[in-house]
Amino acid sequence: MSENVRVRFAPSPTGRLHIGGARTALFNWAYARRHGGKFILRVEDTDRERSTAEFESAILEGMSWLGMDWDEGPVVGGDFGPYRQSERLEAHLEVAEELEKGGHAYRCFCTSERLGELREKQIATKQTAAYDRKCTALTQDEVTHNLAAGLPSVLRFRVPEGETKFTDEIRGDVSFSNKEVDDWIMLRADGSPTYNFVVVCDDSAMKITHVIRGEEHLTNTPKQVLLYRALGLEAPSFAHLPLILGTDKKKLSKRTGDTALDDYRERGFPPEAVMNFLCLQGWALDGETEVFSIDQLAKNFAFSAVSKGGSVFDLQKFLWLAGEYTQKGELEALVERAKPFMVSAGLMTQAELSERGEWLKAAIGSVQERVRIYSEIPEQLAYLFATDAEVVYDEKAVKNAKKRGVDAMSNYFEWVRPRLESSSTPAELREETRTWIGENGFKFPDLFQPLRCALTGAAGGPDLFDVMELLGPESSLARIQHGLSRLVDSE
RNA sequence: GGCCCCGUCGUCUAGUCGGGCCUAGGACACCAGGUUUUCAUCCUGGCGACGGGGGUUCAAAUCCCCCCGGGGUCACCA
Numbered sequence: 001m002s003e004n005v006r007v008r009f010a011p012s013p014t015g016r017l018h019i020g021g022a023r024t025a026l027f028n029w030a031y032a033r034r035h036g037g038k039f040i041l042r043v044e045d046t047d048r049e050r051s052t053a054e055f056e057s058a059i060l061e062g063m064s065w066l067g068m069d070w071d072e073g074p075v076v077g078g079d080f081g082p083y084r085q086s087e088r089l090e091a092h093l094e095v096a097e098e099l100e101k102g103g104h105a106y107r108c109f110c111t112s113e114r115l116g117e118l119r120e121k122q123i124a125t126k127q128t129a130a131y132d133r134k135c136t137a138l139t140q141d142e143v144t145h146n147l148a149a150g151l152p153s154v155l156r157f158r159v160p161e162g163e164t165k166f167t168d169e170i171r172g173d174v175s176f177s178n179k180e181v182d183d184w185i186m187l188r189a190d191g192s193p194t195y196n197f198v199v200v201c202d203d204s205a206m207k208i209t210h211v212i213r214g215e216e217h218l219t220n221t222p223k224q225v226l227l228y229r230a231l232g233l234e235a236p237s238f239a240h241l242p243l244i245l246g247t248d249k250k251k252l253s254k255r256t257g258d259t260a261l262d263d264y265r266e267r268g269f270p271p272e273a274v275m276n277f278l279c280l281q282g283w284a285l286d287g288e289t290e291v292f293s294i295d296q297l298a299k300n301f302a303f304s305a306v307s308k309g310g311s312v313f314d315l316q317k318f319l320w321l322a323g324e325y326t327q328k329g330e331l332e333a334l335v336e337r338a339k340p341f342m343v344s345a346g347l348m349t350q351a352e353l354s355e356r357g358e359w360l361k362a363a364i365g366s367v368q369e370r371v372r373i374y375s376e377i378p379e380q381l382a383y384l385f386a387t388d389a390e391v392v393y394d395e396k397a398v399k400n401a402k403k404r405g406v407d408a409m410s411n412y413f414e415w416v417r418p419r420l421e422s423s424s425t426p427a428e429l430r431e432e433t434r435t436w437i438g439e440n441g442f443k444f445p446d447l448f449q450p451l452r453c454a455l456t457g458a459a460g461g462p463d464l465f466d467v468m469e470l471l472g473p474e475s476s477l478a479r480i481q482h483g484l485s486r487l488v489d490s491e
Numbered sequence: 492g493g494c495c496c497c498g499u500c501g502u503c504u505a506g507u508c509g510g511g512c513c514u515a516g517g518a519c520a521c522c523a524g525g526u527u528u529u530c531a532u533c534c535u536g537g538c539g540a541c542g543g544g545g546g547u548u549c550a551a552a553u554c555c556c557c558c559c560g561g562g563g564u565c566a567c568c569a
Contacts, residue, residue, distance in 0.1 A: 287505030370531040448528035460530020
């Protein structure tokens with residue numbers, strides 16, 4: 001049974017990839033990999049108005065960024081193509097005709113106005129909103145006549161009597177009374193097919209065995225199951241994933257925070273962390289392990305470990321997880337990932353990136369353990385690019401410095417000048433300075449607080465001897481000198 | 492409102508199927524302490540939940556019923 005698993009992710013290219021969609025893709029991908037099956041990508045571009053090629057390629061790119069690959073779909077092809085829904089129209093229309101001939105579908109000439117009124121009335125009288133089947137009373141002759149007269153019409157699915165049940169892989173048995181299922185529209189007045197119709201056509205044509213999607217599709221499922229039955233086909237298994245919620249506990253929307261995968265990518269979240277965090281929304285590897293790789297996901301994913309309830313998206317935990325990757329990963333890799341952020345922040349040019357490669361590596365190394373996302377790197381390194389006379393002093397840094405006064409730094413300046421210029425190593429200078437502090441009757445903060453402010457303008461940060469190394473002797477001394485006057489005066 | 496789904500710390504979750512090993516475990520956040528020149532990291536400790544009420548049972552977070560609460564969905568969008 002697990003031999004021929006075929007699952008699919010079917011995004012519609014009408015916008016950027018939503019993080020909920022990205023998670024759905026990840027779970028589909030993982031299920032396929034876990035069971036040695038195929039992961040298929042199908043682009044649902046039937047909404048011709050809003051679909052664009054740009055969105056489509058951005059979605060594919062986002063999926064690759066997260067570490068997914070697909071066995072069939074755009075770019076890679078496959079035996080069940082085409083993989084763009086708009087190119088499958090002919091097949092859809094054939095199925096529609098077959099259904100109409102077989103009596104499973106019927107023409108409806110009702111106007112949208114009448115339908116709108118009907119719906120309002122039903123909701124007002126607290127009934128299930130559904131088509132009242134007025135047009136099922138039409139005789140074959142009347143239908144033919146109307147069609148010949150050019151009256152606009154849609155094709156509706158004829159929902160049979162009874163009850164529709166299916167077993168959801170995550171929720172267990174679910175059943176709907178067919179009375180609650182609308183005689184939904186398969187073909188619009190312009191002849192184009194609708195979602196619920198094409199999804200079944202394509203899933204069956206592509207031999208999809210498991211439909212893994214968001215819970216918002218749960219109420220679509222009986223419509224689709226009924227359609228499979230009318231087609232004489234066995235329905236696939238369904239697995240409805242819990243929703244990702246905003247802090248208001250409602251389906252995550254732009255109101256509550258960034259919803260597009262690219263928003264996080266642009267903010268410098270490591271892709272491994274995004275993958276990891278998205279999976280943690282609704283799935284647990286073992287209840288203990290928080291940090292895991294995409295390979296571990298592929299080896300361990302199972303429906304039984306997927307939660308039923310929605311999960312609130314917690315940015316704090318997301319940032320923490322991002323930090324696990326940036327702080328504990330290789331410095332070389334971090335440097336590569338950080339480079340574009342240095343450029344876009346306006347700190348360095350493309351040319352400087354390579355000219356000052358070693359220096360940049362040291363600079364990033366100095367902040368690695370205190371950044372979580374890549375965009376924080378230029379923020380924390382900005383002081384290195386300031387003009388010596390105009391280092392931006394943080395309020396707290398000034399407060400800390402003034403509490404200690406500049407006596408220590410003033411004496412230290414004369415002492416350290418020759419040592420900086422003779423290029424002693426940070427480690428040597430650190431030891432010598434500690435001795436100097438003791439010999440001169442100061443306490444560590446007496447020197448370090450004002451020195452930190454003068455050098456970096458910040459209240460916290462990397463070891464000051466590393467900072468001076470990055471700054472170089474000239475700049476270091478200049479900053480100390482400016483600090484001496486700035487910290488005494490007005491500021 | 493109809494229908495459907497869901498309900499363990501503030502948040503993500505383990506435990507629920509096959510009741511006892513649960514004085515309910517882990518993580519984020521928060522609080523306190525230690526380490527550090529500072530910040531961060533790291534270490535230690537703390538705070539903190541089975542929505543409510545009835546059953547069944549020697550025993551219930553786990554099984555049954557009712558209530559309450561939250562969400563999803565009701566398109567010629569997907």
